[in-house]
Amino acid sequence: MGGVNYVSRRRAALQPEESDEESWEELVPLPPSCPLAGTAAWSWGGREAPGAMLGKGAGGSGAKPAKPSFVSYVSPEEIHKKEPIEKEVNLHLLPGELLLCEANTVLKCVQEDGSNRGACGKLICTNFKIAFLGDESASDDNEPEFKNKIIGENDITLHCIDHIYGVYDEKKKSLSGQLKKYPEKLIIYCKDLRVFHFCLRYTKEEEVKRIVSGIVHHSQTPKLLKRLFLFSYATAAPTNTDIQNQTVMFDAIKDWREELERTKGNMKYKVLNANEAYKVSEKLPLYFVVPMSLSEESILQYQGRGIPIWCWSCHNGASLLKMSAFPKEQEDNTSQMHKIFLDGIYKTINKPPYEVLKTDDLSSSLPSLQDIQAAYIRFKQLFLIDNSTDFWDTDVKWFSLLESTNWLEIVRRCLKKAIEVAEYLEGQNTNVLLVEENASDLCCVISSLVQVMMDSHYRTKFGFQSLIQKEWVMGGHCFLDRCNHLRQNDKEEAPVFLLFLDCVWQLVQQYPPAFEFTETYLTVLSDSLYIPIFSTFFFNSQHQKDTNMSGEGHRAQSSHFRFLTVWDWSVQFESKAQVLLNNPLYVEKPKLDKSQRKTTRFKHQRQLSLPLTQTKSSPKRGFFREETDHFIKNILGKRISKLINSSDELHNNFTEFYDSWHCKPADFHGLLLPHIDGPGIKVWAQRYLRWIPEAQLLGGGTVATATKILDMIEEVQSLQKKMDEKHSLTVPQGREALPMLRNSARLSSLFPFALLQRHSLKPVLPTSTWKDLEDEDDLAKRDDEFVDLSEVI
Numbered sequence: 001m002g003g004v005n006y007v008s009r010r011r012a013a014l015q016p017e018e019s020d021e022e023s024w025e026e027l028v029p030l031p032p033s034c035p036l037a038g039t040a041a042w043s044w045g046g047r048e049a050p051g052a053m054l055g056k057g058a059g060g061s062g063a064k065p066a067k068p069s070f071v072s073y074v075s076p077e078e079i080h081k082k083e084p085i086e087k088e089v090n091l092h093l094l095p096g097e098l099l100l101c102e103a104n105t106v107l108k109c110v111q112e113d114g115s116n117r118g119a120c121g122k123l124i125c126t127n128f129k130i131a132f133l134g135d136e137s138a139s140d141d142n143e144p145e146f147k148n149k150i151i152g153e154n155d156i157t158l159h160c161i162d163h164i165y166g167v168y169d170e171k172k173k174s175l176s177g178q179l180k181k182y183p184e185k186l187i188i189y190c191k192d193l194r195v196f197h198f199c200l201r202y203t204k205e206e207e208v209k210r211i212v213s214g215i216v217h218h219s220q221t222p223k224l225l226k227r228l229f230l231f232s233y234a235t236a237a238p239t240n241t242d243i244q245n246q247t248v249m250f251d252a253i254k255d256w257r258e259e260l261e262r263t264k265g266n267m268k269y270k271v272l273n274a275n276e277a278y279k280v281s282e283k284l285p286l287y288f289v290v291p292m293s294l295s296e297e298s299i300l301q302y303q304g305r306g307i308p309i310w311c312w313s314c315h316n317g318a319s320l321l322k323m324s325a326f327p328k329e330q331e332d333n334t335s336q337m338h339k340i341f342l343d344g345i346y347k348t349i350n351k352p353p354y355e356v357l358k359t360d361d362l363s364s365s366l367p368s369l370q371d372i373q374a375a376y377i378r379f380k381q382l383f384l385i386d387n388s389t390d391f392w393d394t395d396v397k398w399f400s401l402l403e404s405t406n407w408l409e410i411v412r413r414c415l416k417k418a419i420e421v422a423e424y425l426e427g428q429n430t431n432v433l434l435v436e437e438n439a440s441d442l443c444c445v446i447s448s449l450v451q452v453m454m455d456s457h458y459r460t461k462f463g464f465q466s467l468i469q470k471e472w473v474m475g476g477h478c479f480l481d482r483c484n485h486l487r488q489n490d491k492e493e494a495p496v497f498l499l500f501l502d503c504v505w506q507l508v509q510q511y512p513p514a515f516e517f518t519e520t521y522l523t524v525l526s527d528s529l530y531i532p533i534f535s536t537f538f539f540n541s542q543h544q545k546d547t548n549m550s551g552e553g554h555r556a557q558s559s560h561f562r563f564l565t566v567w568d569w570s571v572q573f574e575s576k577a578q579v580l581l582n583n584p585l586y587v588e589k590p591k592l593d594k595s596q597r598k599t600t601r602f603k604h605q606r607q608l609s610l611p612l613t614q615t616k617s618s619p620k621r622g623f624f625r626e627e628t629d630h631f632i633k634n635i636l637g638k639r640i641s642k643l644i645n646s647s648d649e650l651h652n653n654f655t656e657f658y659d660s661w662h663c664k665p666a667d668f669h670g671l672l673l674p675h676i677d678g679p680g681i682k683v684w685a686q687r688y689l690r691w692i693p694e695a696q697l698l699g700g701g702t703v704a705t706a707t708k709i710l711d712m713i714e715e716v717q718s719l720q721k722k723m724d725e726k727h728s729l730t731v732p733q734g735r736e737a738l739p740m741l742r743n744s745a746r747l748s749s750l751f752p753f754a755l756l757q758r759h760s761l762k763p764v765l766p767t768s769t770w771k772d773l774e775d776e777d778d779l780a781k782r783d784d785e786f787v788d789l790s791e792v793i
Contacts, residue, residue: 094150094533096232097128100218103211107199108132108154109185123198125214128229128532130156130188132198146577146752148524150531156190158229159485160530161219163189166212175216182208186215192527193383194691222488225480225548230532234563237533247567248466250474251542253287259470260289262457265313268292272299280304282543283324283438285474298345302326306342308433311447311471314454318425320432320447324439325361358424361435362442366417367410369441369494376495379407383688391694402683412681414503415674418449423657426454426671440476445500447471452504456589456669460516461582464504465567472497478540483529485538497537501526505684507674513585514668520752521581523687524573528566535563580752584710589669690753701749 093099106123121134132154151157164175166183175183182205186198200208248255253271260266270292275284281304289310290299299307308321326338346357367375382401385391394401402408424430436443448471457463472479477497480486484493501522508515508522529537539545549563564571569578661673674680689695748754 091124091131091133092152093126094128094233095238096229096234096236097126098232100125100127101210101214103200103203103207105202105204106132106211107202108134109197109199118199123211125211125218127158127218127232129158130161130215130219132196146520146580147574148572149574150533150572151527154196156188156194156196157530157532158219159483159532160191161188161215162191164216164220165189175212176220177216179213179216182212186212187386188215189384191530193380193688195384195386197386220487223486225486225544228485228532228538230535230538230563231548233533234535237564239562245565245567246462247469247565248462249565250285250287250466250470256287256289260310260313263313263455264315264317265289265310265319268317268319269310269313272296274299275304278543283440283476283541284309285476285542294345298341301341302338306338306345308345309439311434312451312455314425316426316429318429318431320421320425320434320450322434322436322439322443322447325363325435325437327437356428357431357433359433359435360417360421362417362446363436366413366442366446369496371406372410372496372499373494375406375410376498379405380688383692385692388694391692408681408683410499411502411506412676414445414449414499415506415676415681417446418453418503419658419673419676420654421446421450422454422671422673423654425450427653427657438476440478441482441494441496444471444475444477445496445503448500449503452507453672453674456514459514459672461521464517473536474542476541479529479537480540480544483537485532497529498526502684505687506681507672509682510674510680511666511668511672512583513587514666514672516583516586516588517581518583519684519686523690523753524581525566526687528572531566531572533564533571534566536566577752584706584713587668686750686753690750693754695750696754697749699747701751703747703749703751707747 091099102122102124104122105120107118107120109118119134121132124131124133129151131152134154165172165187166175166179167173167185167187168181168183172187173183182200184199184201186196186200188196188198190196200212203211248259250256250259253273256271257266260269260271268291269289271287271289273287274280274296275286275288278284278286280300284304290307291310294307305324305326308323311320311322313319326335326342379402382394382398382405421432421434424432434443434446448467451467451471452458452464455463458467471477478492479497481489481492482494482496484490505519505522508517508519528534532538535545539548545563569581573581658673661671662675666672683689685695
């Protein structure tokens with residue numbers, strides 16, 4: 001048991017050239033419960049099916065029969081007559097989930113370190129997921145405690161499938177549409193970067209046809225919106241009225257009024273209900289906020305285009321706005337009318353009490369959606385690893401491959417743009433208007449990042465969720481198209497929301513105490529994009545959601561028809577697992593009484609929120625801003641004007657703002673500016689590397705550090721408890737500890753997604769270096785080249 005069996009095979013005599021070289025192929029030890037266990041018929045890398053060797057040697061006139069390397073005592077027909085799997089694994093179906101097709105005697109393969117292992121079981125396809133049911137019974141020590149109640153370890157939702165490949169004679173081919181020939185092996189690449197290999201060599205031919213055709217059809221062909229499992233689940237699932245959601249959903253007018261009051265923006269802006277029944281625009285929410293000086297007629301004129309919509313107000317009165325731009329290619333008369341309309345809007349919001357307005361067209365200053373999609377396609381290929389050999393082959397050129405994807409550069413540019421906007425709002429007390437064609441993609445990214453950086457409320461878990469509701473869900477981000485949930489238009493697909501989460505992760509890993517949530521929270525949030533029981537990420541707009549909720553098919557049962565929101569984490573995780581979503585090192589913002597607020601208000605607003613704001617402008621900025629001599633202006637003319645508006649000064653303002661902030665300690669409840677220089681932007685290791693054993697450090701990484709800190713916190717709480725008991729005081733309830741971190745030596749650096757996964761032997765020399773030195777006699781004279789993958793993270 002546990003040993004490795006090898007089979008020596010000679011090339012067939014019928015081949016043009018004979019070779020006496022022996023090729024070794026490794027056999028996977030089968031579990032005792034598998035129908036193939038106990039036979040010598042399974043050659044993992046071999047080209048022959050069980051029993052095929054029996055027929056060789058008798059055919060071909062004059063040909064020398066091949067010498068069999070082993071004898072199979074079981075025919076293919078007898079394989080399927082074996083007893084079924086002893087340990088039957090029950091299939092758990094959700095409300096509304098239907099079993100569509102299944103296949104028995106499927107081998108789930110695991111390839112590692114040149115060796116091959118697998119588990120025998122059943123592959124099933126439902127209208128919700130693909131699932132493998134095997135006898136991979138984990139021991140109590142290895143069983144993960146961070147379990148998703150909806151998606152199991154071997155489950156793939158149909159929306160999470162990225163690409164499907166079939167293996168024909170060791171050649172990989174993409175599968176789509178009607179298949180004329182069915183593969184002997186199925187490879188599924190997932191959007192959460194998992195890779196599944198299923199061997200169908202020993203599955204009945206009829207079952208192979210059904211399962212392969214079913215998986216390809218239900219995951220790759222275009223769908224209608226009402227055909228999504230989201231509607232099946234919402235119809236069949238019982239209504240839970242006990243859910244208490246503290247997230248502000250921004251679906252009521254009072255939510256917007258309370259947000260205006262919280263940010264002190266209610267003196268200059270007003271909430272409109274002009275879009276009730278969506279008579280202004282189907283892309284806008286029912287309620288939104290605009291400057292008080294705007295008339296309702298101007299808002300109705302162009303279906304909301306050209307209208308500055310409020311996002312957030314800074315403590316100094318400056319505000320962040322966004323606007324849907326008019327189409328660039330249109331007739332001259334129409335273009336002139338739009339220009340006159342925009343001039344009137346700008347004049348309206350440039351008057352007091354509004355400050356100077358800075359307009360930023362994001363379509364010209366940031367990458368296009370096509371560039372973002374292309375960069376992510378290149379980027380994710382680094383993590384879709386088929387086996388250990390592929391991983392180590394790319395290890396030496398890892399940094400050059402990573403740079404060539406351009407994904408981290410796009411993350412850097414988005415963070416830099418958010419810092420520029422923060423500098424205008426905080427440093428120059430200037431309103432900023434973000435402009436984009438529909439104001440629902442890059443506008444969502446930048447406006448959300450600015451608010452996370454400048455408002456500590458949005459760094460709490462409920463605040464962050466409310467921000468996503470406000471800027472993304474109600475802001476009209478096309479989740480349905482950008483995630484390509486319907487498989488109707490690949491050109492509209494772009495990982496815009498994932499780009500935002502990656503940017504937020506950069507802030508979380510640079511300033512952990514400033515955030516109430518952890519990177520694990522961000523990772524499971526990114527996974528929730530592909531779970532179609534939550535409506536949060538499966539509509540293009542609130543109008544689309546409302547229309548389909550009251551459709552004809554559900555009119556009779558609309559009283560109990562309800563979509564779930566992703567913010568109810570109890571649907572996916574038990575309370576013990578939800579602890580990992582909360583940061584135990586987060587320090588809540590202290591609440592001051594009224595007397596303290598009055599004495600420290602100015603200091604809190606300026607110096608604690610911006611530790612490096614200078615009270616006096618630099619000489620260069622002062623000259624151009626304060627010099628008002630008419631004679632000098634006339635003499636220098638356009639030269640002065642050119643210098644004032646030059647990109648050099650804008651760059652100097654940004655550099656001064658950025659450098660001066662980083663020279664002083666950060667206030668975790670004030671403004672946060674990320675490090676964007678050099679290695680400041682990193683790979684989100686937990687999300688992108690969590691399924692690769694070679695990238696894990698057992699007993700190391702951030703989980704080891706967190707364990708030590710939690711042990712210290714537990715010791716302090718224990719001492720505090722003893723002191724309180726001694727003085728007969730009520731023992732306060734401390735923050736719940738992380739029970740899964742008691743033995744950090746057993747955990748992986750990619751915990752909680754990798755607990756005790758398989759070990760992978762990391763070569764002292766990279767694969768390419770071994771190849772170069774294969775013919776060298778004396779390796780001892782050469783220095784070992786060691787590449788540490790942890791340097792990348």
